[in-house]
Amino acid sequence: MKIYKAGIIGCGQIAGGYNANCQLGESLTHACSYNQIDQVELIAACDPDLSKRKAFAKKWKISNVFSDTTEMLNKMDLDIVSICSPTEYHIDAFKDIAKTKTVKGIFCEKPLAYDLQEAYDILNISKKYTVSVNYFRRWNPKLKQLCNDLKENTYGKLIYIKASYTKGLKVNGSHLIDILYSFLGMPVDVRTYHIYDSINNDPGVDFSLTFAAEIEATFQHIPNVPYVSSDIEFFTEKGKVSMIQRGQKIEWFKSIVDEDYNRTFQKLQFVSSEETDWTDCPTRALVELLEAISNGGNISCTPEDGIRVCEICEKIINY
Ligand SMILES: NC(=O)c1ccc[n+]([C@@H]2O[C@H](COP(=O)([O-])OP(=O)(O)OC[C@H]3O[C@@H](n4cnc5c(N)ncnc54)[C@H](O)[C@@H]3O)[C@@H](O)[C@H]2O)c1
CATH class of the missing domain: 3.30.360.10 (Dihydrodipicolinate Reductase; domain 2)
Structure with a gap:
């Protein structure tokens, strides 16, 4: 069985903070879900905030933590990346990933972007990858x-x-x-x-x-x-x-x-x-993402879906 190497961008609440501990079947976060899937190993994380990445590394037992996304991507040859940075930085994460060669799958937090043009730019980059957007109720x-x-x-x-x-x-x-x-x-x-x-x-x-x-x-x-x-x-x-x-x-x-x-x-x-079944949605999403990467299965919430939601929000704001 191929073991996929995963890394997380942004070490905050949805990355791992919401899980005080990580019981089987009770994941609410990316880190806990990676821990629960045999086919993938969470090997790296990055966050510009030293205290955040140190605490994250200790909690999730990760030895490779970085202040800079590009450095993590260049050094770790990741197959899968979770984007858990604040929404306004999602576009930067996609651009950084686009400069690397090994990444196949991306699990991106919602909303894709606050700015609609940035969301379209994300969609454009996404075409090279298998991407899932974490509107997590889709996996309930x-x-x-x-x-x-x-x-x-x-x-x-x-x-x-x-x-x-x-x-x-x-x-x-x-x-x-x-x-x-x-x-x-x-x-x-x-x-x-x-x-x-x-x-x-x-x-x-x-x-x-x-x-x-x-x-x-x-x-x-x-x-x-x-x-x-x-x-x-x-x-x-x-x-x-x-x-x-x-x-x-x-x-x-x-x-x-x-x-x-x-x-x-x-x-x-x-x-x-x-x-x-409100717990473990990110685990089901990641299992689906791995299946899609390996065998071309469907993604329940694609970047196109994420864009449609951004477009609706834009219409509401600009009414
Ligand atoms: N799917 C959901 O239900 C759900 C729930 C919560 C948050 N979110 C989304 O997840 C994202 C993060 O939210 P959060 O609540 O975990 O925020 P958070 O503030 O707890 O964590 C964000 C982390 O990213 C770090 N960071 C800041 N700039 C960065 C950069 N340029 N590169 C890498 N890391 C950077 C911060 O230091 C912080 O540790 C947001 O897009 C948010 O909308 C989704």
Whole structure:
């Protein structure tokens, strides 16, 4: 079995910080997922911040750490690279990788870029590689099943979608946009209602997207709260399905006749709830990436998908 050599650019939270420890099946980070796959060995990492890369090297037992991406790429002959640097530096990482010879696969964090032209430049470079973009819910089998079921009208015809999110449109809202885009395609109309003040160039926005078959989705930004929240309610002709707790749980409600009100109208009744497979998404994504590199399999979230989400965000901001 060929053992692929992997390296990580940027030693922060999504690179390894979110995993206090790395139990089998509970990966939330790139480093933990590399540790869980026999076919790949995480041999290097780089970060301009000395304390970050030192702590990362110690935690993940990596002996080759660098301050500079080019130096890591030149010295380590990597097969796979994870791009976990801040979003505004993703383009630099792609340009650095493009100067090297050994890299075959790239696992890039989302969003691809804040700037749409940079995202197109990334797409252009990506054509030489097998690239996956970490909209991680794409590798959550129960959420994937939910999207398929909604597409197939398993819960009755999908009528309306209501979503809410904290933090910025591109950092957090884009996850929800990607979920809807993954099974409804590109929206046919975009409307923006309110853009909140932002200190980091990624404001929260209230907006709506209209998809084919006149399915409308409204998105509400929740400002000024200290926690992260992302929920979607799917209203169908037979009831409602809610993706709650950032996709960690799904709840089903069905429409029933309201006996308390003399059967004059219908109401929603809770049916059941289920935990989704929200841990280990990066591991499933990497296994898929390795399979695609070795045997040409499909990628669940490609740079083209990442671009479509950037394009939707751009339309929302420039409405
Ligand atoms: N998929 C997800 O759900 C998810 C979750 C969190 C973050 N992210 C994405 O991951 C990326 C990183 O986010 P984070 O929360 O881990 O940030 P972070 O600030 O915790 O980590 C970023 C690290 O990159 C380092 N860095 C800065 N400039 C660099 C450069 N030019 N080259 C290499 N390293 C550099 C920083 O020193 C820092 O250690 C962002 O694109 C973010 O949107 C995705």
